[in-house]
Amino acid sequence: MNFIKGALAFKGKLTRFNEEEPLGKLSLIIVILLDIFLLSVVFVGLDAHTSQLTSVHEYFPWECRQVLIENQWSNANKLDRLQNIVLNDYNNYLRRDSFFDEDRLSKMHPDCKEYFHRIKGIAEDQNIKSMFVKRQSLQQRLSAWRKEHKTGKDVYDTQLLEKIADNEPTPGGSVAESMQGISREYEKINAELVTLSSAISNQQLIKDFFEQFGPSSSSKRDKLISDLKRYEVFYAFKELCWQFLFLLPIFAGALFWHTRSTNKKFATQTLFSAHLLTIASIPILFKIVELVLDLIPKTFFRALFDLLEKLHILALWHYLLIVVSLMVAILLVYLIQKKFFNKQRIYEKRLIAGKCCLCGKKMPPKSGHCPFCGKTQMRQCPHCQADTFLGGSCCVNCGK
Numbered sequence: 001m002n003f004i005k006g007a008l009a010f011k012g013k014l015t016r017f018n019e020e021e022p023l024g025k026l027s028l029i030i031v032i033l034l035d036i037f038l039l040s041v042v043f044v045g046l047d048a049h050t051s052q053l054t055s056v057h058e059y060f061p062w063e064c065r066q067v068l069i070e071n072q073w074s075n076a077n078k079l080d081r082l083q084n085i086v087l088n089d090y091n092n093y094l095r096r097d098s099f100f101d102e103d104r105l106s107k108m109h110p111d112c113k114e115y116f117h118r119i120k121g122i123a124e125d126q127n128i129k130s131m132f133v134k135r136q137s138l139q140q141r142l143s144a145w146r147k148e149h150k151t152g153k154d155v156y157d158t159q160l161l162e163k164i165a166d167n168e169p170t171p172g173g174s175v176a177e178s179m180q181g182i183s184r185e186y187e188k189i190n191a192e193l194v195t196l197s198s199a200i201s202n203q204q205l206i207k208d209f210f211e212q213f214g215p216s217s218s219s220k221r222d223k224l225i226s227d228l229k230r231y232e233v234f235y236a237f238k239e240l241c242w243q244f245l246f247l248l249p250i251f252a253g254a255l256f257w258h259t260r261s262t263n264k265k266f267a268t269q270t271l272f273s274a275h276l277l278t279i280a281s282i283p284i285l286f287k288i289v290e291l292v293l294d295l296i297p298k299t300f301f302r303a304l305f306d307l308l309e310k311l312h313i314l315a316l317w318h319y320l321l322i323v324v325s326l327m328v329a330i331l332l333v334y335l336i337q338k339k340f341f342n343k344q345r346i347y348e349k350r351l352i353a354g355k356c357c358l359c360g361k362k363m364p365p366k367s368g369h370c371p372f373c374g375k376t377q378m379r380q381c382p383h384c385q386a387d388t389f390l391g392g393s394c395c396v397n398c399g400k
Contacts (some may be wrong), residue, residue: 013262013270013271013274014271014274014275014278015028016271017255020277023271025038030049031271031272031275032061035275035278035279036276038275038276038279039279039282042247042250042279042280042282042283043283045246045281046243046246046247049242049243049245049246050239050242050243050246052242052361053235053238053239053242054107054235055235056228056231056232056235057230058104058107058108059107059108059109059112059228059235060108060109060112060224060227060228060231061099061108061112061116063085063099064109064111064112064115065228066081067115068112068115068213068220068221068224069221069224069225069228070110071221072267073213074295078210078329079195079197079200079201082119082206082209083135083136085099085116085119086119086122086123086128086129086132087123087129087133087136088131089123090129090133099116099119099120100116100119100120100123105117109224109227109228109231111224113214118205118208118209118212119209121205122205122206122209125203125205127203127204128200128205130174131199131200131203133197133201134196135193135196135197138189138192138193138196139193141189142186142189142190142193145185145189146186201388215392240287240291243283243287244284244287247280247284247287248281248284250276250280251277251280251284254273254276254277254279254280255277257269257273257276258270258273258274258276258277261273305317344391344393346392347390348391348392348393349391350391351377351389351391351392352391356370356372356373356375356377357375357377357390357391358370358373358375359372359375361373361374363377368387376390377389377390377391378390381395381398381400383395383398383400384397384398384400387399
C-alpha cells in the first residue's frame with residue numbers, strides 16, 4: 001500500500017509546484033506540450049537506436065527468401081525477377097539503400113550474401129546490364145502497345161457493331177489500317193524481346209547464377225528455415241536488451257534528478273523531473289507489455305502456441321488475457337477503494353475541509369446537519385455516548 005500512497009503523491013507533483021500552489025492553465029499547457037515533444041523525441045531516438053541492429057529482414061531479405069525458401073522463381077518469371085534486382089539501382093537512382101551495399105551485404109545470412117554478390121557481379125557487367133535495360137524498355141513499349149491496341153480494338157468493335165445494326169458493310173479505312181499497324185508493331189517488338197531474352201539467358205554469368213540458385217533442395221530449405229527461426233528469437237531478445245540500454249539511462253537520470261530535487265525542495269525542478277520520469281516510464285511500460293503479450297508466450301510457450309494455431313483456437317489466448325487483465329484491474333480498484341477511498345476516508349477529508357460528509361458542499365461552522373441535504377454530521381460515541389463527528393476516528397469528548 002505504500003506504493004499506492006507514493007503513486008498518489010507523485011500524481012500531485014505533476015500538476016502542482018507544492019501543496020499550496022497549483023499550476024496555472026497556461027503553465028499546464030506548456031508542460032503538456034513539452035511532454036508531447038519529449039515523448040516524441042524518446043520514441044524517435046528509440047527507433048534510431050534500434051535500427052542499428054541487424055533486423056530479421058536485413059539478415060534474410062524477402063527477395064532472398066523468394067528464391068531460397070519460397071521457391072517462387074520459375075522458368076517463366078525468373079528472368080523478370082532477376083532483371084528487377086539487377087536494375088534496382090538503375091531504376092531507383094534517388095534512393096540510398098542498395099541491395100549491393102557492402103555494409104548491407106555484411107549483415108546477411110551467408111547464402112543471401114552469396115546470392116546478392118552473384119547478382120552484383122551481373123549488374124556490374126556493363127554488357128549484360130545494357131541488355132537488361134534494353135529488355136526493360138521493350139517490355140514498357142509492349143505494355144504501351146497493348147493499351148493502344150485495346151483502345152483501337154474497342155473503337156473498331158464499336159464501329160463494327162454499328163455497321164451490323166444498320167446492315168452496312170463492315171468498317172475499313174483508317175481504323176482497320178491502324179489496327180493492322182499496331183499488330184505489326186507489336187509482333188516486331190515481341191520478336192525483338194524474345195531474341196534479347198534468349199541472348200541474356202545464354203550469358204555465362206546468367207547460366208551460372210540460375211544453376212546455383214535454382215529450386216532449393218528440401219534439406220537446404222529446412223536448414224535455412226531453421227536458421228531464420230533461430231535468428232528471429234535471437235533478434236527479439238537482443239532488440240529488447242538494446243532498447244532497454246537506451247531507455248534505462250534516461251529513466252535513471254530522471255529518477256536521480258527527481259529524488260534530489262524533492263529532497264532539496266526545489267519546486268520547479270521537482271515538477272519537471274516528475275514529468276521527465278513519467279515520460280521515461282511510458283516506453284519502458286510499453287516494452288514490458290510487449291514482452292508479456294508477444295515475446296514470452298511465443299518463445300517459452302512455443303509448443304502451446306503451435307498447438308493452438310493447429311487447432312485454430314488461438315483466440316483462447318486472447319480471451320485469457322482479457323479475463324486476467326479484468327481480474328487484476330478489479331482487484332486493484334477494490335483494494336484502492338477499500339484502503340484509500342472508502343467511506344470513512346471520504347468523511348475524514350470532507351470534515352477537514354469543512355464540507356458535508358454526504359453531498360460535499362461547504363457548511364457553516366459547527367453545523368450538526370447539512371443545510372443543503374439535511375444529512376447529520378454527528379454520530380454517537382460507543383464509549384461515552386456523546387455526539388461526535390462522523391468523519392473523526394476519535395471522539396471529541398472522550399478521545400477514544
